[in-house]
Amino acid sequence: MTKKSIVEADLEARSPWSSYKDKQEVILSPPTTAVNASITIPGSKSLTNRALLLAAMAKGTTQIEGLLKGDDSYWCINILKQLGVHVEIQGESATVEGINGEWPNRTGELYVGAAGTVARFLPGLLAAGQGLWRMTGSHRMSERPLAPLLYQLAAMGGVFTYERIEGQLPYTLEAKGLQGGEPVLAGSISSQFISGLLMAAPYAEQTLRLSIDGPIVQREYVEMTLEMMRKFGADSNVEDEGQVITILPNGYQAPSAAIVLEPDVSTCCYFWALAALTNGRIRVEGISLRTLQPDMEMVHVLEKMGCSMVHGENYVEVTGTNQLKGGFTLSMKRWSDQTLTMAVLAIFADGPITFTDAAHIRHHECDRISAICTELIKMGIQVEEHPDGLTVYPGIPQSALLDPHDDHRMAMALSLIGVKVPHIRIANPGCVSKTCPDYYERMEALGLKVSWL
Numbered sequence: 001m002t003k004k005s006i007v008e009a010d011l012e013a014r015s016p017w018s019s020y021k022d023k024q025e026v027i028l029s030p031p032t033t034a035v036n037a038s039i040t041i042p043g044s045k046s047l048t049n050r051a052l053l054l055a056a057m058a059k060g061t062t063q064i065e066g067l068l069k070g071d072d073s074y075w076c077i078n079i080l081k082q083l084g085v086h087v088e089i090q091g092e093s094a095t096v097e098g099i100n101g102e103w104p105n106r107t108g109e110l111y112v113g114a115a116g117t118v119a120r121f122l123p124g125l126l127a128a129g130q131g132l133w134r135m136t137g138s139h140r141m142s143e144r145p146l147a148p149l150l151y152q153l154a155a156m157g158g159v160f161t162y163e164r165i166e167g168q169l170p171y172t173l174e175a176k177g178l179q180g181g182e183p184v185l186a187g188s189i190s191s192q193f194i195s196g197l198l199m200a201a202p203y204a205e206q207t208l209r210l211s212i213d214g215p216i217v218q219r220e221y222v223e224m225t226l227e228m229m230r231k232f233g234a235d236s237n238v239e240d241e242g243q244v245i246t247i248l249p250n251g252y253q254a255p256s257a258a259i260v261l262e263p264d265v266s267t268c269c270y271f272w273a274l275a276a277l278t279n280g281r282i283r284v285e286g287i288s289l290r291t292l293q294p295d296m297e298m299v300h301v302l303e304k305m306g307c308s309m310v311h312g313e314n315y316v317e318v319t320g321t322n323q324l325k326g327g328f329t330l331s332m333k334r335w336s337d338q339t340l341t342m343a344v345l346a347i348f349a350d351g352p353i354t355f356t357d358a359a360h361i362r363h364h365e366c367d368r369i370s371a372i373c374t375e376l377i378k379m380g381i382q383v384e385e386h387p388d389g390l391t392v393y394p395g396i397p398q399s400a401l402l403d404p405h406d407d408h409r410m411a412m413a414l415s416l417i418g419v420k421v422p423h424i425r426i427a428n429p430g431c432v433s434k435t436c437p438d439y440y441e442r443m444e445a446l447g448l449k450v451s452w453l
Contacts, residue, residue, distance in 0.1 A: 007366075007405045009428040013114040013138035015074035018433035019441070024453045025401070026429040026440055028418025031447030034320070035280035035419075039442070041268050043068045043092065043261035044293060045435055046221060049076045049117040050228045051259050054199065055096035056085045057125055058232050060254030064094040066261035071434045072115035079110045079118065098254055101203040106131030112169070114138040114365065114434065119169065120149055120192035124200030127158035128178045136170040140406065143168070145363055149193040152183045156204070180206030180249060187216035187243075189360060194245075195225040201247035202234050208247045216242065217360050218334060220294040227292065231255050262286070265293035266337045267436050270412050272299060272318040273341050274446060276307050277348060277419045282446075283317035297335040301342070304328070305349065326394060327351030332358040339389070340413035343372050346392035347381055348420060359388040365434075366405035375402045375414060379421075401425040408434040415439070418448060 014021050043066035052073065055062035067073065069092065077087050077094075084104025086097040103126070110133050112118040119141055126133060136142075147167025154160055159174040178200060185193055194212060201208035216222060219242060226236055226245070232255060235248035268284045275282040289296060289311050299309045299318055306321035326349030332339045336358045346353040361368040373385045379400050382393035397417055402424065404411035408431050418424035432439040444450040 006403045006427045009406050009430060010114065010138045010140060013071060013141070014430055014433060015071040015113065017069045017074050017437055018071060018430050019437045020430040020433065023429050024427065026415070026426050027451045027453070028415055028424045028426070028443070029422040029449040030419055031278065031449070033447060034278045035274045035282060035446045037281070037446055038283040038285060039271060040285050041263035041271070041287075042066070042070070042436065044264040045070060045072055045266070046117060046224060046293075047228065047261045048073045049115070049121065050199070050225060051261060052076050052080065052087070052094065052096065053121050053125060054228060054232045054252055055098055055254065056080050056083075057101055057203065058098035058252035058254045059100040060098055062096045062098065062254040063258035064096065064261065065092065065258050066263070067092045067094050068261070068264060070437055071113055072117060075111065075113035075115050076118045079112070079122065082108055082110060098252070101129060101251060103129045103131055107133065109134045109136060112137040112141060114141045116141070116144065116192060116364075119144070119146060120190070120196045121199055123150060123158070123173060124153055124178070124196045125203075126173055127153050127156070127175045128200045128203035129175050130177065131175045132172065133175075134170065134172045140365055141169060145189060148185060148189060149196050152185060152197060153178070155183065156181060178204040180204035180208045182209045182211065184211045184213055187212045187214045189217065191216055191218045191221040194222050198222070198225055198245060198247060199229065202229070202249060202251050204249045207249060210245045210247075212243045212245070218294055218336065220292050220334065224292045231259060262291055262293065264435065265291060265295045268316070269295050269298045269338050269341055270416065271442075272302060273345055273416050274419055275318045276302050276305065276320040276324060276345060277416060279320040279322055281317065281319045283315050285315050287316050288313060289316060294335040295338050298338050298341070301330065305345070324349040325351070326353045329354040329356060331356050332389065336361050337409060340368060340372050340409050341416065343376065343390060343392050344413050344416045347376070347395060347397060347417070349394055352391055352393045354391040355389040356386070357388055365407035366410065368407065368410065371405045371407065371410055372413070375410070378402065379417070397421045399423040399425070401427060403427050404431055406431050408432050408436070412436065412439055415443065
């Protein structure tokens, strides 16, 4: 593979918090000993942006602890400041002075970067107020689906003028307030569309009664949204096993105590996978099995594959095994962000593993199913691609220059192969700044050999 075939990085979407913007490649080789450490992981990306946006909308001042300082949260904070919200960042803490639903700056151009959460959560919050804004994003974010959400917001009072393709960025939003009502959204495309409507509902003119058509992809993320909204005093009612959600138009109130964000379990999974691959041990502090974050399913699957897991009120620890077990099928519907990580683990199992129910990840930062198949085949691994997933057969990967398709989860998952195979090269490593800006420093601290081009 030549460098010309590498997908170009969308460098515009990198924030000042990105650590590797000037790096063309990272080269990884196995540690000399098993990974053995207790670590802390930055706060959840999903919870960070939910907390920041609700704090901005609320009445009063909110303190947030455990902030993830990644690309998505940077662009979220940058937009809030453009809108006139006072946000002060000190380390991993944020102080946000809420605007009680009335944006101080009512015109301007707002750039969301590659942040799906901001692109899906912000439009409703803007539409609930008054103003005229042009919304733009990265090249890939401008290709990702937004239409189901934006059409519902338009039906409730938002006026959208699209510049390129209807239902996608870039567009201009004229906000005149949201009416509320009884919208219906499909649950099969993205839980973020549901969350986007719910988060705006406390500032609608009338009660919102949202009906969800069909099973919800990653339902837990909707539950995370509702839980965060309750911290800000939202009045909600969930019926019909989560298919009907009612939100009263009572606004948000800043909580009296600081909001402490959990570690990002999606990021934790890469480090538990390191333990699994090296017959090592990784304890992540500050997290509990009781989390709503669905990627915690990973530790239970690692147990099925022969690893051991212990946990307490404030930690989860995984110890690896000499030989990972395979020979089964996994539904990734609830925890699809780890499809790529599990595909890499499957290479080193004792039997093939099939991953299903993940068709929606074709519409993330890249077509993740197609991309992971392409890169594994490049290393000589037998893979079968399916419409909703893939089957990975065990094999011995060959060293190669791998293309993460400018996708943080592709880069972090493919990097795990360097735990077992020398001289694994990952192009455009800066894309990891979306979720874990210091990922490779962390890998090096755990014993991997890391070098740069």
